[in-house]
Ligand SMILES: Cc1cc2nc3c(=O)[nH]c(=O)nc-3n(C[C@H](O)[C@H](O)[C@H](O)COP(=O)(O)OP(=O)(O)OC[C@H]3O[C@@H](n4cnc5c(N)ncnc54)[C@H](O)[C@@H]3O)c2cc1C
Ligand code: SF4
């Protein structure tokens with residue numbers, strides 16, 4: 331399946347209260363993503379495309395569009411490289427409909 | 429806030445609301461803590477509400493609950509790339525009040541349910557995330573919140589915190605969720621005039637249609653799609669096992685799958701012109717019977733998705749959530765009345781009540797289903813294609829006689845799957861459904 335889908339357009343419809351400077355999810359050791367993780371499944375499984383594969387093999391994470399599903403934590407089992415918490419109360423995604 | 433309550437409920441989804449409502453109604457002092465801006469602002473569902481579970485908690489909910497449409501028709505579609513084979517079941521029985529199934533919009537529904545919880549006398553605090561449980565030895569005695577001085581105490585804490593079950597995991601009650609035991613679903617809500625929906629789905633007033641789908645839309649992964657009619661919107665979504673998303677060699681993202689589903693020639697006309705107003709994602713615990721963890725201990729009980737209480741075969745979750753929430757609250761009420769404390773022994777009634785209810789009976793009935801589907805991907809790949817091809821062969825009028833067509837269909841089944849394989853599949857399915 332090679333449909334190019336712009337997920338940003340979808341996320342644009344959502345309401346968020348971003349907790350600036352306090353991301354609720356962190357990559358523990360970025361060098362593990364680059365050197366040890368072959369599949370980097372977070373870069374295509376995350377439904378909000380928060381994880382990006384950079385050209386140099388690194389993976390970067392920006393949590394602003396996060397939908398708080400938990401998938402990235404669960405799929406990163408081999409290296410347990412995702413430090414995952416819910417955002418502070420009242421922050422993060424605010425579903426209007428759900 | 430260093431008060432002590434009878435019960436603390438973490439989470440204000442259907443399971444937490446059912447628990448808090450039931451406990452407060454019985455006169456217990458209840459604190460309910462929700463991390464969202466308001467109850468429902470974090471929650472995602474299809475969403476079908478099964479009336480029965482709610483009826484047992486709030487018998488007259490139909491008077492003022494925000495219900496979209498009652499379901500009068502259920503469609504099941506098996507999709508190939510360009511076609512579908514399906515069954516439609518519509519009955520006037522479903523059109524006689526009191527109705528038994530409704531579409532709802534969770535953000536609105538949860539807010540409504542929460543207003544009932546407050547009326548029943550519970551203290552509901554939103555915009556507050558519970559960070560961890562407070563322990564005294566091996567007894568849970570309260571929770572710590574992300575507010576200043578945020579330690580609160582209770583005799584018993586009911587964990588209604590949803591599929592990620594962060595609090596029980598942190599406390600070591602159970603381990604990390606397995607990717608093979610949860611489905612990741614994405615969905616959109618598309619708005620369009622009420623008349624358009626009624627014309628497209630051949631319904632009137634408050635009648636609604638649900639379509640459950642499987643087949644090619646999931647890119648060969650184990651998963652399903654759905655389309656539900658609300659009053660003036662349609663929700664549609666698709667979900668697959670998280671482990672399958674991870675292992676898919678095509679590296680298909682959930683949103684690409686959703687987009688492909690929306691473009692399917694049988695689906696696109698139904699949603700044409702709809703204005704997309706929200707995109708959601710959420711996990712669904714689908715491990716079933718074998719994946720349910722330990723659900724009670726000293727001073728704690730787990731309810732709803734947090735305990736894996738979802739019947740994936742029938743797409744039921746919210747009703748199991750409400751029922752488990754109610755049963756946990758009833759256990760707390762009984763423990764308080766007995767006056768012998770809140771150790772595990774005093775809360776064991778929760779487990780027996782679960783076992784006696786449809787919750788564990790249904791999960792037990794389908795206990796082998798997840799693994800049958802998981803180990804047999806042909807149900808999601810080969811069969812949908814074969815069934816669609818068979819229908820096309822039979823229904824295309826092209827001068828070839830029907831007997832020859834039957835032979836052609838049979839041999840196409842045989843080519844894709846050995847006779848023993850076909851029979852084995854039928855047997856596996858029968859055994860899992862039995
Ligand atoms: C796409 C999709 C479609 C579905 N369709 C259906 C359907 O049609 N019918 C059906 O019956 N079921 C359906 N389900 C399943 C159903 O949505 C769930 O089973 C149900 O929502 C579970 O309720 P719950 O109260 O246990 O959890 P949730 O509804 O997830 O509620 C958990 C609550 O706890 C809060 N919370 C979590 N952690 C904390 C914390 N640390 N501190 C404070 N608050 C916290 C959350 O914000 C949330 O409000 C569907 C699910 C999905 C994802
Ligand atoms: S799956 Fe885990 S280790 Fe691999 S790239 Fe993603 S975060 Fe890094």
Ligand code: SF4
Pocket residue numbers: 355375376377378379380381393395396397398399400401402403709
């Ligand atoms: S929690 Fe879900 S949406 Fe958020 S970053 Fe992880 S996978 Fe993406």
